[in-house]
Amino acid sequence: MAIDLLNHKLDRAFDHIDASGNGVVEREDLLGLGARILVGFGESPTSRAGSGLVDSFDGIWATLTAALDRDADARFSREDFRIAMTSAFVKGDRYEPVFKPATVTVAELCDHDGDGLIGPGEFRTLLSAFGTAYDDVDEAFDRLDRSGRGALTRDELVLAAWQFYACDDPNAAGNWLFGPL
Template sequence: MTEDVKAQKFSTLFRWFDQNGDGLLTHDDLQGMAELFAGLARAGDKENASAMRNAFETWWQLLLAHGDSDGSGQISRQEFITVMETNVTDPRHFEEAVLAIADALMRALDTDGSGMLSQAEYVRMYDALGIPPVHSEAAFRLLDQDGDGALSHAEFRSAITEFYLSADPKAAGNWLLGPIDQAT
C-alpha cells in the first residue's frame, strides 16, 4: 500500500460519507449517512434510529471543531484524515461518535435479541448502506472470529474498532467496508 493503512481506510470512509461525490464533506453528507443508518431500524424503533442520528451529529461536530481549518463548514479529504487520526479516534470521542452508531445499529438489527447478526443480515445491512455484497460477504467471513456463522455484538464492535484504530494492514477489521483499496 502506498498510503499509511489508517489514512487509506479513512480515505475509503471519506468517499463513502461524501454523499454527493463533490470531494468535500458537509453537514448534509453526514446527515445523509445518518438517515441511511437510521433507515435500517425497524418501523417504530425511534430509540435506535435517534441514537444513530445523534452519534452522526456528534461526529460532524467533532469534524467541524477539529478539522475545518479554514472555517468553510466543509471538510476536505485531508482535513478528514487528520481529524480522524487525532480527534475522532481519540478514546474521549471514539465511543460517542463511532461505537455509539455500531451499538445502536446492532440493537436495531438484532430483531430476535440473540446478540448476533447472521451473514444474510450483515450482507443486507451493508447492501442498504451502499457496500456491494461481494465485499460484505468476504468481510463477514473474516470478521466471524469464532467461525460460528454469526457476528456477535463483541465481534462487530471489534471489527469496527480494528477498522478505525488498527495500523496493521492484515487486521480483519480493515475489511469492514470491503478491501480498503477498492471499497466504495
C-alpha cells in the same frame, strides 16, 4: 499505524459519507448515511434507536468540526476529513466517548431480531447502506466471523469498527469491515 493504511481506511470512510461523489462532506451527508442505515432496517428516525443513531452521528460531526475549529455548517475535503478523524478518533481521546457509542447503536440496529447476533442478511443490509459492493459483503462477513458460526455478536461488530478506524494492526480482521482494502 502505517500512514498509508490509515489514509486508505479514512478515504474509504470519506467515500461512504460522500454518497454524491462531489468531493466534500457536510453534516447532511453524514446524516444521510444514518438515514440509509435506518431505512435499511425499517427504523424510524424518531424511534429510540433511530434518534440514538441520529444523535450519535451528530456527535461525530460536532467532534470533527471541533477538531478543525470549524462551525457545524463546515464542508470537509478528503484531506480535512483525514486530519479531523485522526486528531479526534485515531490519536485523540474522542473514540470511546463519541465514536464507540455510534458503533454500538449501529450494532444494535443490525441485531434486528434482538438475539444478540448479526447474521449475514443483517450484515448485508448494513453494508449496502455504506455502499459496499455486493460481491465484497460475503468475504467481509467471513473475515469478521472468525469463529465460523455464521453470525457476528454485537461486540464483534463494535470491535471490527474500532479495528477499522483506530487499530494499527494491518492484519486485524476489522480492516475487512467494508470488504477488501
